[in-house]
Amino acid sequence: MTFRTPTGGSIDRNTLLHFTFNGRPYTGHPGDTLASALLAHGVHQIGSSVKLGRPRGIVAAGSEDPTSLVQVEAPFSEPMLLATTVELYDGLVARGLAGQGRLSPEPDPARYDAKHEHCDVLVVGAGPAGLVAALTAARSGARVVLVDEQNQAGGALLGVDEYLDDRPSAEWVADVVAELKSTPGVLVLERTTAFGMYQDGFVLALQKRTDHLGFAAPASVARQRVWRIRTRQTVLATGAHERPVAFADNDRPGIMLASSARTFLHRYGVLPGSRAVVFTTDDSAYCAAIDLAESGVDIALVTDARPEPPARLAAECAARGIEVRAGHVVAGTDGDRRVTGARIAPLAATSPDLTVDCDTVLVSGGWNPVVSLFSQARGKLRYDAELGAFVPGEELPTVRVAGSATGELDLGACARQGRDAGAQAAAAAGFTPGGQVPLPVSDSRCTARSGLVLWRVPGDDDASFVDLQRDSTVADVLRATGAGLRSLEHVKRYTTIGTAHDQGKTSGMIAAGIVAEELGVELAEQRPTTFRPPFTSVSFAALAGRDRGELHDPVRVTSIHPWHVAHGALFEDVGQWKRPWYYPRDGEDLHTAVLRECKATRESVGMMDGSTLGKIDVQGRDAGKFLDMLYTNMMSTLKVGRIRYGVMCGVDGMVIDDGTVIRVGEERYLVTTTTGNAAKILDWMEEWLQTEWPHLDVHCTSVTEHWATIPLVGPRSRDVLAAVAPSLDVSNEAFEFMTWREAEVAGVPARVCRISFSGELAYEINVTAWHGIAVWEALMAAGEKYGITPYGTETMHVLRAEKGYPIIGQETDATVTPQDLGMSWAVSKKKPDFIGKRSFARAENNRTDRKQLVGLLPVDPAVLLPEGSQIVETDRLPEPPVRMLGHVTSSYPSAALGRTFALALVRSGHERIGETLYVPVEDSLVPVTVTESVLYDKEGARRDG
Amino acid sequence: MQLIPCPWCGPREEAEFHYGGQAHVAYPEDPAALTDEQWAQYVFFRENPSGPFAERWSHHAGCRRWFNAVRDTRTHDLLAVYRVGEPMPEVTA
Numbered sequence A: 001m002t003f004r005t006p007t008g009g010s011i012d013r014n015t016l017l018h019f020t021f022n023g024r025p026y027t028g029h030p031g032d033t034l035a036s037a038l039l040a041h042g043v044h045q046i047g048s049s050v051k052l053g054r055p056r057g058i059v060a061a062g063s064e065d066p067t068s069l070v071q072v073e074a075p076f077s078e079p080m081l082l083a084t085t086v087e088l089y090d091g092l093v094a095r096g097l098a099g100q101g102r103l104s105p106e107p108d109p110a111r112y113d114a115k116h117e118h119c120d121v122l123v124v125g126a127g128p129a130g131l132v133a134a135l136t137a138a139r140s141g142a143r144v145v146l147v148d149e150q151n152q153a154g155g156a157l158l159g160v161d162e163y164l165d166d167r168p169s170a171e172w173v174a175d176v177v178a179e180l181k182s183t184p185g186v187l188v189l190e191r192t193t194a195f196g197m198y199q200d201g202f203v204l205a206l207q208k209r210t211d212h213l214g215f216a217a218p219a220s221v222a223r224q225r226v227w228r229i230r231t232r233q234t235v236l237a238t239g240a241h242e243r244p245v246a247f248a249d250n251d252r253p254g255i256m257l258a259s260s261a262r263t264f265l266h267r268y269g270v271l272p273g274s275r276a277v278v279f280t281t282d283d284s285a286y287c288a289a290i291d292l293a294e295s296g297v298d299i300a301l302v303t304d305a306r307p308e309p310p311a312r313l314a315a316e317c318a319a320r321g322i323e324v325r326a327g328h329v330v331a332g333t334d335g336d337r338r339v340t341g342a343r344i345a346p347l348a349a350t351s352p353d354l355t356v357d358c359d360t361v362l363v364s365g366g367w368n369p370v371v372s373l374f375s376q377a378r379g380k381l382r383y384d385a386e387l388g389a390f391v392p393g394e395e396l397p398t399v400r401v402a403g404s405a406t407g408e409l410d411l412g413a414c415a416r417q418g419r420d421a422g423a424q425a426a427a428a429a430g431f432t433p434g435g436q437v438p439l440p441v442s443d444s445r446c447t448a449r450s451g452l453v454l455w456r457v458p459g460d461d462d463a464s465f466v467d468l469q470r471d472s473t474v475a476d477v478l479r480a481t482g483a484g485l486r487s488l489e490h491v492k493r494y495t496t497i498g499t500a501h502d503q504g505k506t507s508g509m510i511a512a513g514i515v516a517e518e519l520g521v522e523l524a525e526q527r528p529t530t531f532r533p534p535f536t537s538v539s540f541a542a543l544a545g546r547d548r549g550e551l552h553d554p555v556r557v558t559s560i561h562p563w564h565v566a567h568g569a570l571f572e573d574v575g576q577w578k579r580p581w582y583y584p585r586d587g588e589d590l591h592t593a594v595l596r597e598c599k600a601t602r603e604s605v606g607m608m609d610g611s612t613l614g615k616i617d618v619q620g621r622d623a624g625k626f627l628d629m630l631y632t633n634m635m636s637t638l639k640v641g642r643i644r645y646g647v648m649c650g651v652d653g654m655v656i657d658d659g660t661v662i663r664v665g666e667e668r669y670l671v672t673t674t675t676g677n678a679a680k681i682l683d684w685m686e687e688w689l690q691t692e693w694p695h696l697d698v699h700c701t702s703v704t705e706h707w708a709t710i711p712l713v714g715p716r717s718r719d720v721l722a723a724v725a726p727s728l729d730v731s732n733e734a735f736e737f738m739t740w741r742e743a744e745v746a747g748v749p750a751r752v753c754r755i756s757f758s759g760e761l762a763y764e765i766n767v768t769a770w771h772g773i774a775v776w777e778a779l780m781a782a783g784e785k786y787g788i789t790p791y792g793t794e795t796m797h798v799l800r801a802e803k804g805y806p807i808i809g810q811e812t813d814a815t816v817t818p819q820d821l822g823m824s825w826a827v828s829k830k831k832p833d834f835i836g837k838r839s840f841a842r843a844e845n846n847r848t849d850r851k852q853l854v855g856l857l858p859v860d861p862a863v864l865l866p867e868g869s870q871i872v873e874t875d876r877l878p879e880p881p882v883r884m885l886g887h888v889t890s891s892y893p894s895a896a897l898g899r900t901f902a903l904a905l906v907r908s909g910h911e912r913i914g915e916t917l918y919v920p921v922e923d924s925l926v927p928v929t930v931t932e933s934v935l936y937d938k939e940g941a942r943r944d945g
Numbered sequence B: 001m002q003l004i005p006c007p008w009c010g011p012r013e014e015a016e017f018h019y020g021g022q023a024h025v026a027y028p029e030d031p032a033a034l035t036d037e038q039w040a041q042y043v044f045f046r047e048n049p050s051g052p053f054a055e056r057w058s059h060h061a062g063c064r065r066w067f068n069a070v071r072d073t074r075t076h077d078l079l080a081v082y083r084v085g086e087p088m089p090e091v092t093a
């Protein structure tokens, strides 16, 4: 049996679309939604409910629908879409959900993007009020953006058969849209939902560009686009949603909002069923009843909860043989997978006096203005007792509300509000009015009288559903108030009402009403729950846009990177940098590769790509004075040509970074930072220069990426350097430790620094990034006879740890001082002040039980301690709480030591050297010996080669 | 996404800015002369008013200048912005 009307609706009956739902084939037409196509086949049940497994159908015709969640399976699997907003296309495969979907394990092949738009007036909603607002603003010359979530303009007009100015309303809509689209500076966005409204006129809108094309969607077009709109003025013409009434068994398929049934009829040419009972508290449902009756639906009964039904509409019903019962309600329903009967009761009585057979129940409990965006824009809401709904309660300087979003129900009045709001918005944005837009005159038989406010019909509270998606009932609300909850926010969280995909569009107001009734308070005194973005669901893919895969986060690579890739390096992410981690040879794992790299470097020569090291060029007359304040040690006394290691602290005296400082010239230094801290330290410098010492003549520039930096490390490094830099005297006497020289290296001008982060004889070769690869390859060639070995960050970490050199951020967190690291030698006693100095005198900084950096040697030299392990005092764990002495910060097997070792921060660590402590590892306590942090070449004999 | 009016660049999106905490907390003239408590006041203690609050901002992804702003902490509305070294303007919340 078909429920499709022979004519009417904006569907193309001449074209057949095939689709599959819950495994069965169906047909529909272009213009259908999945919901309307299913209803045309008499299919009401979409899925079942999330907790109780009750059959659930289609309640509304649009994005406010609480129940019709589906998973679209083809062309691409996507969960949690509403059948009422999925436009039908050929080949669609979908199935109903029980409140939860399933993300596709496959990567989404579609493209998503974002676009920025700036305008003078943004109008949200293309119903009568929004259209008139947009046209009024456009005629003033303002840049206007009109967004609307439907695939065609018209708003509520799409669901009625009204005539405007004596012609079908669609013609009036088409004329307005045509004028808007032909006006320069006006952008009309269909299928676009404004889902978030933020400060200063910032609005996010999601445009579904190709969803409706299904398999025919061109791959070259972004499927969805997030519009990032910045507007001076906004007109919210977001309309109103019809509100249901809670009654027993109000969730069966076939029970639908009256205006939605009317929309299905007029927009899609679909009847909701054969025989309907209408349950209303206001006038608007009469129009649905009359329209459906004229289209062939048997309207078995109209129950109007009000004692007096509207005389004219009641007479129209009588003329069509429709019985109207005033003062009556639907108090319950029968049926299983579809409603089969409605139990009718007087509003005041508790038991039904009549059961009416039907396959459809149409409900209208009044209208809720859509105030979500207004509330997001921090507009205050006011309870309108006549409407039984929250409405915009104040004027905002840049946001105006027009149409039924204000609570106004009359079309003419809505259009007038739109015209006023459009004119005011344009004027506020600095535009003078253009030609006045005439207001349309409607022939609607429906009056704008508001109805009786009725939240629920007394009955079985456990089966009276408030939030159908969450399976939350009147009984749940009563449990919440019974438990002492008074705030709507608390009730929302206790009952989960309003937390599903629909954000309580049809349920929130009812819950609020029942709470107020139960507590005996006025709703006007209740604060409504806060509306938050997004208004409708937005997929993560849309929010991510193009920022996926390689574009998710910028990747920084050094100039030598291609060589590392070509030679099989595995990479480690350090901030945004890709750094070679190690270079495995055939069959090597991390452990064996690193042991080999360490051994080769300590015994002959190795080299690494150190280009990611942060580099800041500090210049100016006061550069030395400035660095003296930033570093704990003295930098102004450094001689040109020399290098000094330095530590930086915060004002609290805790280490924030370390590195070398090169004095390039009298008024010029090159500061190096930890790879991950380069930007932070530049910020730190600028902050002090701008906010505290603007009188200093100092300029800081990041030069990190200007230089390729290659540490050449090991006893043979001098021979390799000599081979590629024949003009440079590399002898220890001529080129001392902690000095630098300018020289030609591999035919390229270079700055060579004699510094070491491994304890070995080492040179750091700096050339412009442009020459990085050429110099790297020249060094590889020159070192070949010594077995030169490229190594990565892991080997660097092991080599420095063997020497007890800390890595800032690994050995330290924000609680470690230079003294804790055993670096009192790097803290100046002479300087009157530097950042952090005063904190070193604080009592807290002088406690003897501070955590201090030490080495740990597991008694069993084969045991590798997990980094992060806790350290305890006794070989057996006492009853909790157990006193923790500290934790392991670094732990490696060492080729040079022939055993494992670790660095750790330990309470009173410097006093504990020689003690045995214990490290809980899984179920055992591993004994370890505390040592000095320097474990290899304590005398520093290897430094000069 | 709020617009923050950088005194050098004009209104820009807040994502371009970094927050710098309470304004007008000067580095002490002579830290060595302070008691531990006075020094701790400088290092650790900050106001947390409900209402107008003078604070530092840096136009980090723009001109990279630090400046001061008076923000109403209840609404996030920026009541005034002014350059480093300028006195805090009178504001009405």
Ligand SMILES: [Zn+2]
Pocket: B006, B007, B008, B009, B010, B059, B062, B063, B064, B065
């Ligand atoms: Zn700026």
